[in-house]
Amino acid sequence: MFAQPFIQHAYLAGTAIGVAAGLVGYFLVLRAQVFTADALSHVAFTGALAALAAGLDARLGLFVVTVAVAVGMGALGRRGRPDDVVIGGVFAWLLGLGVFFLTIYTSTRSGGNGSAGVSVLFGSVFGLSGGRAAVTAIIAVAVSLIVVAIARPLLFASLDETVAAARGVPVRLLGLGFLALVGVTAAEATQVVGALLILGLLAAPAGAAARLTTRPLRALGLSAAIAVASVWLGIWASYALSPAPPSFTILAVATLAYAGAATYDRLRRRAGAPVRPDGAGGSPVRAVAEKPAGVG
């Protein structure tokens, strides 16, 4: 199986993207911005098809549009955080625009065909060439390094925005920068699992990691590990079970990992594992989720 070049390319790009998605995804869950990522993944579809309709490389449109929209949505919202209705309204329209570009592309471009839209939506990891896989991997590694570099202040800003701001952490700048990273990751992951399914690679490993450990840095690493494992197992399963598309198998593994982690967490709680009485042992994600509305 590994003698096939397309499998090698898939593993190269998939591994790097898995790491990036796992790291970025953990912060997304921590900052309760999963819906933003959902919106960006749909925007990625529009970006790719706009570029295709204009006769350019799809990746150009992917990166430019997702990053621009990510920063734009962040700038509209308070403290670099867009609100629900703004996100929903903007991305619903952008998606409509994507359909428009799809129609233009399929009806005017001679090389265009009906499968372009489907492949952008559902990904085509087996279709990556060697050069594209290398570029994809390099960008993903760069994203991962940046996330690791800003992990500490970002963690602080995510857990307690007000205190972080008072301590002189540039909360707004971090928020915007983080959204730009999410945009890049969404553009990257579109090539592997497709625009519609990025959310799974971002949310499921991070959710699972948050269930398994309470320590943020450990959870960050675990999230990346689960994402990479999902990609590896998913690609293998897709190769072994022929008609199943890789996007489906990758997500199925990630979803199983999440379900497993949730079950394990519940059993551990029921078994009466030591939970500190002040609640300090709780996951930071849960601490954020339980904070009453209006605080922070």
Place this chain on the structure above:
Amino acid sequence: MNVGFSWNLVDDIRQMWSLQSMVSAFRAGTIVAVLGGLVGWFMVVRKQSFAGHTLAVVGFPGAAAAVWLGFGAGFGYLGFCLVAALVIAALPTQGQAGYGEESAVVGTTQAFALGAGALFVALYKGFLNGTNALLFGTFLGITSDQVLLLAAVAAVVLIVLAVVGRPLLFASIDRDVARANGVPVRLLGVVFLVLLGATAAAVSQITGSLLVFALLVLPPATAQLITARPARGLVLSVVLALVSVWVALFIAYYSPYPVGFWLTTVAFGLYLLTAGLSLAARRMGRRPVPVRV
């Protein structure tokens, strides 16, 4: 296009409605707009946009599975959307969906459902054009049977909404006070998600799975910019949804681009226009800022 557009709008409409399929499309569009405007308004007030979007896209694997197994797509949309609504409702602390760990669950559910959709598409070969129709909608293939199904779904949803409307509004605006007053907040939350699921399934038939969300979120958001009063807001939301759907169907009939694109564009245009006007009005200080509920 086989028919030309003239600026005589009355003639244009007469010509358009001489086609049975266009009459069906307008009937279905009207039903869907009323549903989307009403249920969407509650969705925006309850801040459940993420859940709404998830329910909307979950219809796609449902429809893909139904086509693969040989049922009508309509039943697939409805079945999957209702099941997904119950799954999301079963999660803890719903009503706060979209925050922290719960949003990870919603996101995972959504992505897995779409992945399953990709699998069904792969299993059902030669389905490529159908995929685009399921995702982005088509108004040409709507039959009078489908209109009947839509009308039945709409009637049930509207009756339930009329019964639970008042307590639901109370529970949506102030959950804690409502609970203290003996309103069954959690039950209402579940009922509302099921209504949302049924609505998403109905809207999917016109706009396709990916664009349902536009009709659910944009007209209510626009209405909320204009008024904070529930009754007025609901009426306005329905009116805006109706205008969006009718105008979109009309333009789509005369243009080569899909109806979903026009629908989102008209709805978003109305939203932008209203946002601009209300910003200008606020700057001028002529009227008080509407309080967002």
